[in-house]
Amino acid sequence: MNNELTDWPLDFSLDSEKQAFDTSCAIRPSRTPDLCPTQSDRSALSKNTQNGTEPPLYYVQVRGQNLVCLDMDGKQRLCLAQISSTLLKDYSYNEIHNRRVALGITCVQCSPGQLETLRESGAMPASSRRCGTITLREAERLVKSFLDEPEHPRLPENFAFDVIHHCGWGCRGQFSPARYNSSRAKCVRCSSCQTFLSPNKFIFHSHVPHHLDAVQVNAYRHPDAANFNAWRRHLFLDHPNPSLSTIYAWEDVKAMFNGGNRKRYSTQTKKQQKSDETIDLRHQAWRDVHRNPNYVAGSVAPEG
Numbered sequence: 001m002n003n004e005l006t007d008w009p010l011d012f013s014l015d016s017e018k019q020a021f022d023t024s025c026a027i028r029p030s031r032t033p034d035l036c037p038t039q040s041d042r043s044a045l046s047k048n049t050q051n052g053t054e055p056p057l058y059y060v061q062v063r064g065q066n067l068v069c070l071d072m073d074g075k076q077r078l079c080l081a082q083i084s085s086t087l088l089k090d091y092s093y094n095e096i097h098n099r100r101v102a103l104g105i106t107c108v109q110c111s112p113g114q115l116e117t118l119r120e121s122g123a124m125p126a127s128s129r130r131c132g133t134i135t136l137r138e139a140e141r142l143v144k145s146f147l148d149e150p151e152h153p154r155l156p157e158n159f160a161f162d163v164i165h166h167c168g169w170g171c172r173g174q175f176s177p178a179r180y181n182s183s184r185a186k187c188v189r190c191s192s193c194q195t196f197l198s199p200n201k202f203i204f205h206s207h208v209p210h211h212l213d214a215v216q217v218n219a220y221r222h223p224d225a226a227n228f229n230a231w232r233r234h235l236f237l238d239h240p241n242p243s244l245s246t247i248y249a250w251e252d253v254k255a256m257f258n259g260g261n262r263k264r265y266s267t268q269t270k271k272q273q274k275s276d277e278t279i280d281l282r283h284q285a286w287r288d289v290h291r292n293p294n295y296v297a298g299s300v301a302p303e304g
Contacts, residue, residue, distance in 0.1 A: 068123035077133035082123050087143050102232050102258050107132035145255045164238040168206035183257040199231040
């Protein structure tokens, strides 16, 4: 079975990525003014890069939000802290961190010089001591996993990813996206025994090779976690050089059923809700007393 996605019109091309992240906001004066950086912002960015010691900063738009971007090792990188405080401000630090780890997104720290430049541009607070960055593509995946409803990527009907894990003695299989309709769906078929398993159970599934000696058999590599997100860190495409569209489709499949999109409530909302519940209980108790036939006139109604 040929599992390369070369003949299907998936929306994972570089053109679609450029549409999702409009990087021309800082150079097109025809953009809406409130979505583009101000003149003072542009002056700050140019001032920080006049010495030429650090790569220049510029703006990119992610879902209408201007974010400062810098080039690191030939890749466009965004500040994770700025993404968290703008696009993902309704989610807690732990939610964002856990989702990033589950998606396999690595946070790369910028250099002290780059951090100073980010401080002067206003992208980072003056008191910040470090700044983690993620690539433009990783930012899209992270934001999409929170703000968009999970959906199956457009794939051929009988398509399956060839996958492999290295836990235990390792195992190869075929991951069927069409069968992946819940976090515990049995959508991975073992290539050795043809058994269908859920992704997280598959990484605990392996067969002892007959050619190994006793010492090698005892060298069992156990997965580092046993929750339903663990498989995303252990299951890989079994292909030496997969196409870009296949990689993007695999990333989108892994983003499905990944912890939900629950938004956090502010502390004020929680306090108000608790206060309202207390008042309701007090009024209910007062009404119950009045319905009591042994109620004595002159009782004082509860406050609130």
